[in-house]
Amino acid sequence: MIVGETRIIPAFSAKYGDVGKGDKIIEFTDNFYANTAGHEKQPELCIGRIIGNEPERLRTPIEATLGILDGTRDFNQSHALIVSGRPRGASGTATWINFNRERNRIERRIDDNWSHTTELDEPSETEWIDAMVGKDVIHLAAHGWENGMDVLHDTTVRDTWDPGVTAPLVFANSCLTGRYPPTRCLAERFLDKGASAYIGATEVSYGPYCRYLAEGFWERFDVGYTAGRALKEAKRNRMGDTSYAKYNSAIYHLYGDPKLEPVVAPPSEKDVPPPPADNDIQGPVDSVQVKVPMYEVDSYPSGEQEATIPGGDMLLVPGKPMVPCYPVMVHFPAGYQVQDVRLGEHGGLSTDSLNLPITEAAEYDLSTPPQPPDPDDEWFPSEDLQWSIVQEPDGGTTLVIRLYPFQANPSTTHVRFWDTCRLEIDYVSTSVRMRHLAVERGSVAPGETVRWDLAVENTGLKVTDVLVESVIRTPDDTIVGGLPIRRLRSVQGLATLEQEWDSGDCDPDFLTVEVSLRSLSGCLVDRRTAGVTLGRAEAVLDSVVVNPPCFEAGEGLTITATGRSIGERPTGGTVVLGVYNDQGGLIEQLSEDFTDVAPGEPIVAALPYKATLPRGQVTLRGSILYEGVATDVVIWPPTGAGTDGDLDGDGRVGLADFAILATAWLDYIEQADIAPPGGDCRVDQLDLSVLAQQWMSL
Known part of the structure; x- marks a missing residue:
């Protein structure tokens, strides 16, 4: 179990080819923590992450799980809720998807294990909130974004939802509701209010693959079959081996304790794990x-x-x-x-x-x-x-x-x-295996040498020769490099080998080092993989500009964020703009994705926004998220050079500065609009007060 968000324990980024309209880069995935042998889709370990921006928020889902164990919270297979949203979303403009189909199929799987199942189709927000009280498990299928899905908003969950005596597991089969960086997402609202766990996506999800992932999870989740194991097995067995399947496997995460499972009292025959399936x-x-x-x-x-x-x-x-x-x-x-x-x-x-x-x-x-x-x-x-x-x-x-x-x-x-x-x-049957494979550096510059080392162990009594075959693959399994086959002679016990590959003219990409061990007859005896990134992707956000710069509540604005791709390979990610009030509370989050921006090329996002507060009561905070990291935050309105009262920039505050302010009195000149920080499009007593205090202090 991982406790903390990416600033404490970082997430991985990954690239998957031939997904939807082209290659997709996942900015935040924990799949690689669970895929210890390097397989992109099939995790070997059960994994969960506890998310929250403050220590008390990290404690809440842990306390909910402990409450299930000590009997103060219910999680006993008595009540389930399945909700299907509007085919075109709350706005009526999203791609048409029949969420009824998913609700019906999930109901058949949940109904086998839960005593009472409630179904809702296209509920109002109030009906949605009311129905989620007293449920052990909640499955939601609808169009979504970071801060809500269909008509359900994260602030409504924060302000009005109370699960009652239960600590439900919520499975949100939707886009983006599990995208916890950089601010609070819908998943965090549910966990803050008492859910024991949440399963959601950090990126845009693809159907019908995500539906089959959900079906695989609910087929398994039961007494004796933990949430972590059910999600792991669903990823391994229910989604196939295409790029779409690997992508969906990487974006869906369990936020909570992977050992979570229903508790039945009094004990029943279900306490004994079911026998292995026939297959x-x-x-x-x-x-x-x-x-x-x-x-x-x-x-x-x-x-x-x-x-x-x-x-x-x-x-x-x-x-x-x-x-x-x-x-x-x-x-x-x-x-x-x-x-x-x-x-x-x-x-x-x-x-x-x-x-x-x-x-x-x-x-x-x-x-x-x-x-x-x-x-x-x-x-x-x-x-x-x-x-x-x-x-x-x-x-x-x-x-x-x-x-x-x-x-x-x-x-x-x-x-x-x-x-x-x-x-x-x-x-x-073989006594030879690969004990270890690791690259020297997880990221190298184009043209640099990629180095790795491996350990081969022969546990048999006889010495043996081993052939080592090493190739380099791209995300679509194309071989872009390799080494001559190496023969290790007379191996007994532990043997080590260091290898290197000159990346030369290979294009920057996410690469995989694949090493196979073979007998002299050509039989495969072991195979391992390790990832390495060729070329650094990097972005910087230079500015955030609002047009018009002076506005009142209700006016339509265009917020333009401009940055650059400054790495060694194309960058993909998301421009994120948070709109905050003068108390620091988040009003709304705007975002726009970009893909494959070549090094040196601009990153521009022009986002429409209808102001809910006038300038002077609003602050924008912008950043670019890419491959698991975020750029430095750019704040609008910017703090001008004259905020210390030195309006003419001569190094002192005096009569000349006062004259500039007097000329702009009750009007607007950016140079004189120094209060509140960032300005309010009006030169008045607030600006005069700042100038006077600085003048008197000198």
Whole structure:
């Protein structure tokens, strides 16, 4: 569990290719803390972060969890709430998304474990607040932003929501509501008011991937199955291996104790963790007989029919039909390495005709239109399975097999499905493993040398030769560099090796060093990865300008923030402007994203804003967030050079300065508008008082 925000314990940034409208850079993710073996999507550890800007706010969710344990707060699987928001959001201008579909599917999963489930569709803000009282778990599906979702605003949660005797877990399947830097987000409001945990996204989320992540979480979360474990397993098994899946895995975070789980009193048979699922197998085994559950079909008013396999996953490829698949996990202890997986006999073939939806890679606030199916395709997917290896912290591995028993013909409505198969697994037993892999520096300049070291251990009684194969990959798995294969001779016990790669003309990017160990016969015996960033991304915010500079409440303004990309590779991030009153309270937060701004190019955000207070009672604080860090804050209105009363800049306060102020009396000259700090567009007794005090003090 991480306690504190990024100024205490920093978050990571990451880049994912082919997501939505291009590459996406995630500014804040804790996924790498959980992915100890370097896999971008499949975390090995359960992780949670306690967020809050002050120590007392950090204590609140911890105290809520302790209250569950000592019985002063309820969290006992009695009451659940599921809310679906408006398809186009509260403004009516967002991309149309059917949140009803998610509410219905989540209800079926929550209803199995919670005694009473309440559903709301498009509630008012008051109905929303009232319904969240006395609930153990709350699932919210709607358009969102940092400070709210649909008609629900964070200030309303702050001012009016009281959970009662419960300490609920809130899952917000929405964009940005978990984006805690740089100010307070909706997640923090819920935690401040007594929620025990909150699951939300730090970036814009993509459907339908995030919906399947939520379904995977609620299928698992139960007595004996903690929130951290449920989210970890949902990320590993429910979202596939595409860039979209990796991206969504990285942006959804658990804020709270990862060991949180429902408490049932009196004790029941649920206190015993459920047995492993049929598709979760302990190895080593060389063959597996699999029985795939029969698929289920949900029909919608649009005429679409969605097929799902209980306990399964979805294969989601933009422009292709949404088809269900079925994961099988085989756990191998240390000392074994899988070489190949093949589909043996399969049977139980059945056919049907279904109007499957086409996968649309849609942001939950933006969208990319679905592409029509390729008429030359016959069956999708064309392969029967895919497999991958996940390194575990104990040195073992998990073989993840994604079976594709369900296939669809994109040019017709025909589908086919088989429900039994035998899997043949080739593996080797080995006494060699990689104990350690680490890069010397996590970030290097373009053209510099990337260095790393590794430790190889042979625990066997006989010496052996080991081949070391090292390559450099980009985020889309393109190999951009590599080293000649190195042969380590007569390895026994622990051996170490240092390697280096000249980045030369390689373009700045997020790179991965992948090192594989092989036997002399070519069998893979171990593989590890380590990340390195080639080129520094950096930004600076130079100015914040308001037009018109003098305004009253109700006037429309244009706030322009101007900065620069000053690093060695393109910068992506968000320009953030906070609007504060004269008491320091946040009125509103404005933001605008930017992507791939080349070094030396300007970063400009022109944000419209309707003033709620006149100048003199408003302060703007601007910064640029990029790759897990924030620039220095720029404040508007700026404090002028004459705030000490020296209006003419001659180094002293005297009659000449008084003459400048008198000329502008009850009018506006920026030079003489020195009070309050930043000015109020009027030269009056406030400015005279400052000048007089400085004059008399000298």
